[in-house]
Amino acid sequence: MAEEVSAAGKAGNAAQAQVSTAEQTGNAEQVRIAVLVSGGGTNLQALIDAEKSGIIRSGKIVLVISSRADAYALKRAQAAGIRTAVCERKVLGADYEKEMIRLLEEEKIGLIVLAGFLSILSADFTRHYPERILNIHPALIPSFCGKGYYGLKVHEEALKYGVKVTGATVHFVNEVPDGGRIIMQKAVAVKDGDTPEILQRRVMEEAEWVILPASVEKVSAEIVKKGTTTPVPVVQTEGGSHERI
Numbered sequence: 395m396a397e398e399v400s401a402a403g404k405a406g407n408a409a410q411a412q413v414s415t416a417e418q419t420g421n422a423e424q425v426r427i428a429v430l431v432s433g434g435g436t437n438l439q440a441l442i443d444a445e446k447s448g449i450i451r452s453g454k455i456v457l458v459i460s461s462r463a464d465a466y467a468l469k470r471a472q473a474a475g476i477r478t479a480v481c482e483r484k485v486l487g488a489d490y491e492k493e494m495i496r497l498l499e500e501e502k503i504g505l506i507v508l509a510g511f512l513s514i515l516s517a518d519f520t521r522h523y524p525e526r527i528l529n530i531h532p533a534l535i536p537s538f539c540g541k542g543y544y545g546l547k548v549h550e551e552a553l554k555y556g557v558k559v560t561g562a563t564v565h566f567v568n569e570v571p572d573g574g575r576i577i578m579q580k581a582v583a584v585k586d587g588d589t590p591e592i593l594q595r596r597v598m599e600e601a602e603w604v605i606l607p608a609s610v611e612k613v614s615a616e617i618v619k620k621g622t623t624t625p626v627p628v629v630q631t632e633g634g635s636h637e638r639i
């Protein structure tokens with residue numbers, strides 16, 4: 395996998411020079427990042443590689459939470475020396491999100507990245523972290539997105555419709571599935587003879603593994619600039635909505 399994302403790694407060489415400068419001047423504040431996964435974790439690997447190569451320099455991945463105990467992504471995290479946790483809805487029931495919030499607060503997480511995370515987060519959870527949760531979607535939103543559009547289904551529908559261009563989108567997560575503000579998009583050509591699997595792979599290689607690390611760095615840098623690397627605690631108001639204090 396390290397080889398698979400080596401293109402992203404090469405692009406990071408220029409950024410690496412800037413890291414050294416920041417480190418030398420002692421101005422290297424970073425956002426603590428949690429990545430939420432459910433499967434193979436190729437996007438997680440792209441993030442780990444991007445951190446190593448210096449593409450991500452304003453943030454540090456310190457926690458990986460999986461919604462499945464058998465996700466290969468957990469092995470990738472362990473190999474990189476990152477703390478892992480498993481939060482399975484079927485095991486934890488209604489306390490599943492509470493446990494995630496406990497872990498996120500314990501690790502003082504400032505940015506949450508959904509990288510192939512297949513569990514839907516409640517509005518209560520997403521309101522906890524306004525513009526602090528990123529998601530990667532394997533299509534150009536607003537096409538082929540929303541409820542039910544995940545995994546191969548997205549590419550099957552793109553091929554069925556006959557689009558000639560698809561791609562990937564990184565966006566903030568709010569209570570509307572795939573509905574938060576767009577951060578980055580990258581287009582990918584659909585080619586004659588594509589199967590959903592072939593198209594999925596091309597979208598990952600050409601778009602997802604490039605724009606996810608780039609977006610994480612962009613948002614982390616903005617958070618560092620604002621001086622709010624850890625989220626401000628949220629209080630429950632009388633009307634039931636959440637307010638920042």
Ligand code: GRF
Binds near residue numbers: 435545598
């Ligand atoms: C990716 O296609 C991503 O866009 C989607 O789920 C897939 C995850 O793959 N949300 P991986 O677990 O990162 O390999």
